[in-house]
Amino acid sequence: MWLMAALVLVGSVWVVTLRNLFRAALSLGLVLLGVAGLFILVGAEFLAFVQILIYVGAILTLVVFAVMLTAKVQGPEAPPPRGQQWPAAAVAGALFSLFATATQWIVRSAPAPQDPVSLQQLGQALTTTLLLPFEVISLVLVAALVGAVAVAAILPPEESS
Amino acid sequence: MMLGDDLLRWAPELWLSAGALLLLLASVTTRRARHVTSLIFWATWCIAAGSLWFVQLLPHGAAFSHLILLDSLSSVFRWLALGSVGLVGLLLARASDVDPAWRGEALGLLLMVGVGLMLMAEANHLLMAYLSMELVSLGSYCLVGLSRDARSSEAALKYFLFGALVSGIMLFGMSLLFGATGTLSFAEIWNALARLNELSVRVCVLAAALLLAGLAFKISMVPFHLWTPDAYEGAPIAVTALLSVGPKAAGLALVLRVMVALGPMWERLAPTMVLLTIVTMTLGNVVAVSQRNIKRMLAYSTIAQAGYLLIGFVVNSNVGLEALLVYLVAYLFMNLGAFACVQAVCQEPAPAGEEAAPQAVGGESLEAFRGLSRRAPALAASLAVFLLSLAGLPPLAGFIGKFLLFGAAVEAHHPFLALAAVLNSAVALAYYVNIIRLMYVAEAPESAPMPVALSIRAAVAICAAATIGLGLWPHLLLEWLSHLA
Numbered sequence: 013m014w015l016m017a018a019l020v021l022v023g024s025v026w027v028v029t030l031r032n033l034f035r036a037a038l039s040l041g042l043v044l045l046g047v048a049g050l051f052i053l054v055g056a057e058f059l060a061f062v063q064i065l066i067y068v069g070a071i072l073t074l075v076v077f078a079v080m081l082t083a084k085v086q087g088p089e090a091p092p093p094r095g096q097q098w099p100a101a102a103v104a105g106a107l108f109s110l111f112a113t114a115t116q117w118i119v120r121s122a123p124a125p126q127d128p129v130s131l132q133q134l135g136q137a138l139t140t141t142l143l144l145p146f147e148v149i150s151l152v153l154v155a156a157l158v159g160a161v162a163v164a165a166i167l168p169p170e171e172s173s
Numbered sequence: 174m175m176l177g178d179d180l181l182r183w184a185p186e187l188w189l190s191a192g193a194l195l196l197l198l199a200s201v202t203t204r205r206a207r208h209v210t211s212l213i214f215w216a217t218w219c220i221a222a223g224s225l226w227f228v229q230l231l232p233h234g235a236a237f238s239h240l241i242l243l244d245s246l247s248s249v250f251r252w253l254a255l256g257s258v259g260l261v262g263l264l265l266a267r268a269s270d271v272d273p274a275w276r277g278e279a280l281g282l283l284l285m286v287g288v289g290l291m292l293m294a295e296a297n298h299l300l301m302a303y304l305s306m307e308l309v310s311l312g313s314y315c316l317v318g319l320s321r322d323a324r325s326s327e328a329a330l331k332y333f334l335f336g337a338l339v340s341g342i343m344l345f346g347m348s349l350l351f352g353a354t355g356t357l358s359f360a361e362i363w364n365a366l367a368r369l370n371e372l373s374v375r376v377c378v379l380a381a382a383l384l385l386a387g388l389a390f391k392i393s394m395v396p397f398h399l400w401t402p403d404a405y406e407g408a409p410i411a412v413t414a415l416l417s418v419g420p421k422a423a424g425l426a427l428v429l430r431v432m433v434a435l436g437p438m439w440e441r442l443a444p445t446m447v448l449l450t451i452v453t454m455t456l457g458n459v460v461a462v463s464q465r466n467i468k469r470m471l472a473y474s475t476i477a478q479a480g481y482l483l484i485g486f487v488v489n490s491n492v493g494l495e496a497l498l499v500y501l502v503a504y505l506f507m508n509l510g511a512f513a514c515v516q517a518v519c520q521e522p523a524p525a526g527e528e529a530a531p532q533a534v535g536g537e538s539l540e541a542f543r544g545l546s547r548r549a550p551a552l553a554a555s556l557a558v559f560l561l562s563l564a565g566l567p568p569l570a571g572f573i574g575k576f577l578l579f580g581a582a583v584e585a586h587h588p589f590l591a592l593a594a595v596l597n598s599a600v601a602l603a604y605y606v607n608i609i610r611l612m613y614v615a616e617a618p619e620s621a622p623m624p625v626a627l628s629i630r631a632a633v634a635i636c637a638a639a640t641i642g643l644g645l646w647p648h649l650l651l652e653w654l655s656h657l658a
Contacts, residue, residue: 114379115349141238143176145300148292151190152308155285158197159315162278163329166321 013053020046033079041072058131179236182243185225185251186288192217193284200277210277211266217284218259225251235297239358242297242430249498249654250294250426253505257419258287260509263632264411269520270320271409279319283415286312290419294426299347299357302427306343306391309420310336316415317408328407335400336390343387349380359434366437374438381435381442388431391424392479395453405472406537410519413468414512417475422501425482429494432486439489446487451593454480458600466537467515470604471508474563477601478504484578484594488585496581498654500574503643507562507571510636514556517549517625517633518542542608544617552625553612555637560605562640565598570643573650 023042030036044067051060138146180187196213233244241247261283265271271279289308296302314336318329351357353376354365366377390397405413432439457477464470482504485497519537546553562571575598582591625633643650 110379111345114376115352141240142300144237144240145304148301148304148308151193151285151288152304152311154194154197155282155308155315156311158278159282159311159318162275162282163315163318163326166272166275166319166326 013050016046016049016053019043020050034076037072037075037079040075041068044068044072058129058134182228182231182236183241184228185221185255186291188217188221188224189284189288189291192221193281193288196277196281196284200275200281207273207276210280214262214280214284218255218262221287222255222259225255239360240298240301241292241295243295246426246429247291247295250422251291253422253501254287254290254294254419256505257290257415257422257509258283260505260513260632260635261411261415261419263628264414264509264513264516265409266628267520267626268409268411268516270322270325271411272319272321275319279316282312282316286316286415286419290423293423294430296427296430297359299350299359299362302431303340303344303347305423306387306427307340309391309423310340313412313416313420316412317404319412320407320409322407324407325409326407328404332400332404339387339390339397342383346380346383346385346387349376350384353377353380359430362434363436366435369437374441377435377438378441381438384431384435385428385442385446388424388428389449391420392428392482393421393476394479394483395449395456395476398453398456398476401476402469402472405475406466406468410468410512410516413471414509414516417471417508417512418505421475421479421482422505425486425497425501428486432489443487443489446483447587447590450480450483450487451590452480453477453483454594454597458597458604462600462604464604465539467519467539467541467608468537470539471511471515474601474604475508477597478508478563480597481575481578481594484582484590487590488581488587490581490585492584493578493581495651495654496574496577499577499647499650500571502650503562503570503574503640506636506639506643507559507569510633510640511556511559511563513629513632513636514552514559517552517623517629518545539608539611542611543615545612545623547617548619548621549623549625552623552633555633557609557612558637558640560608562644564602564605566602568641568644570640570647573644573647 020043023039023046026039027036027043030039044063048060048063048068051057051063192213196210196217199213200210228243229248233248235242262280265276265279265283286309289305289312292301292305293309296305314329314333317332318326347357350362353369353373354362356362356365369377386397390400393401405416408416435442454477457473457475457480461470461473461477464473482497482500485493485500487493518541545556558569562569565571565575575594579591579594582588582594
């Protein structure tokens with residue numbers, strides 16, 4: 013458990029500090045794998061499986077592709093603004109301590125472990141009680157996909173002419 | 174309850190979704206045929222309006238395993254969403270700042286945003302609340318970016334990054350709430366919160382604050398208003414008009430729903446909410462005075478208006494709720510009307526035979542309004558009506574709404590709130606009247622009469638008629654609202 017947590021922490025520090033975007037993307041993969049490991053340790057196998065399949069398998073691949081295709085855009089001439097890092101770190105630390113203290117109660121008085129939700133129950137819920145959100149998600153995705161294509165296809169006047 | 178019954182009562186949303194998908198498909202095959210896409214849009218809108226009229230007669234109550242709630246409150250907000258989608262559709266039909274090749278997609282996304290707005294007002298479950306907000310947000314990010322202007326993509330990106338951050342914050346709040354109460358349904362959350370002990374209440378206050386932060390982003394309430402001026406300035410004017418009305422109304426509806434669930438927490442959250450309400454309206458009005466770009470000015474004006482609307486919410490009473498609904502209906506017409514006039518002025522087509530960029534003639538600075546009364550008297554008069562109504566002068570619709578809101582504040586023993594609102598109205602009058610002064614007193618740079626497109630004329634006429642009509646005969650609106658309740 014502690015090992016996995018350390019993996020996630022180290023990976024996430026790398027994601028934000030590494031200057032090479034490609035390495036940062038790979039560290040993101042490390043973080044996602046670590047989270048999947050944590051899911052397995054708390055007994056949520058299905059969630060861990062989905063996490064690896066979708067995040068590590070699909071989303072990370074997309075991120076890496078995006079980084080490789082836009083390699084020309086980012087370069088040494090555009091370094092990240094250094095001055096904002098410490099205030100940002102301070103705000104993040106303050107937020108973390110706030111959340112950590114506030115959630116102590118949940119951690120201490122953890123309810124008795126319940127039976128994990130089986131895949132069958134999950135599938136049945138998706139087609140009965142959770143039918144509406146399931147369909148609305150498809151609308152959300154269509155809107156996002158079509159909109160993203162439209163925004164990307166519209167070129168500023170100077171480039172289109 | 175049978176699924177068929179639920180689907181019947183949810184028919185307006187189904188029609189809108191089907192129309193949106195059909196529109197997206199049609200605009201792929203008929204890229205430049207504007208008439209086909211407009212025809213599908215208006216057919217969908219009319220069918221949805223008809224079915225919404227019909228479903229009012231059906232019994233109210235929860236639907237889809239208590240995931241959504243179809244009651245009188247959601248009924249009002251469904252009409253508001255449909256009304257704003259229709260009026261924005263009128264504006265979008267003649268918008269020269271939306272890439273013509275993508276107008277079909279714009280109309281389709283608009284319908285989807287409409288579905289999201291309705292769902293926000295119906296949500297009875299945190300999952301539905303989140304999904305409907307994402308539907309509205311993703312649709313609006315894309316709509317903001319649909320202009321060829323370089324500012325448009327910047328605005329869309331800013332709006333998207335800010336929105337994604339706030340979504341994350343809100344999800345964290347929801348997960349805390351779920352961890353503390355063990356449920357996502359609003360009614361069960363209320364039950365669980367009512368029997369929490371002192372320690373766990375602290376978690377829930379934090380969770381509620383994070384959740385409200387996400388909603389504050391939608392209604393552009395301070396301190397989550399930072400995206401508003403940039404997104405409004407960069408977006409096509411018709412989309413700005415939509416953003417200023419639709420998500421605000423639906424966001425308020427969702428705040429009302431969420432606060433029903435968080436009822437036991439209200440005592441702890443109320444002082445902060447009252448303070449933020451006062452800050453929101455003051456900041457919006459004070460900054461609006463110094464703006465020279467009409468879209469930025471109206472952006473800050475809508476932040477201030479959000480502050481007034483929040484009064485109806487923070488007083489936490491039935492009178493406040495009724496005042497909020499009245500002001501929302503008035504706000505829909507007067508704000509969309511003002512944006513319709515702005516679109517007519519800023520996108521004045523270039524005189525025939527001259528080559529000019531779409532925005533070279535009008536421009537978005539306040540100077541474009543110089544001497545408008547001599548070039549387009551009807552348009553100037555309507556804009557004056559809308560601005561005076563936004564400022565809250567009798568006998569217009571805005572006055573009735575503000576009067577009820579301020580009355581609710583006094584009745585709920587919030588004299589400071591009422592005082593701040595009255596002072597703010599005085600400040601707001603300064604910048605609203607400034608535009609009217611430019612239109613009527615200042616000399617026009619040119620004297621040729623300004624042509625106004627038919628669809629914009631229709632939108633302005635509808636809004637003006639509603640603004641004056643609701644001001645003169647407010648009892649019609651009040652009766653309709655009480656009939657629903």
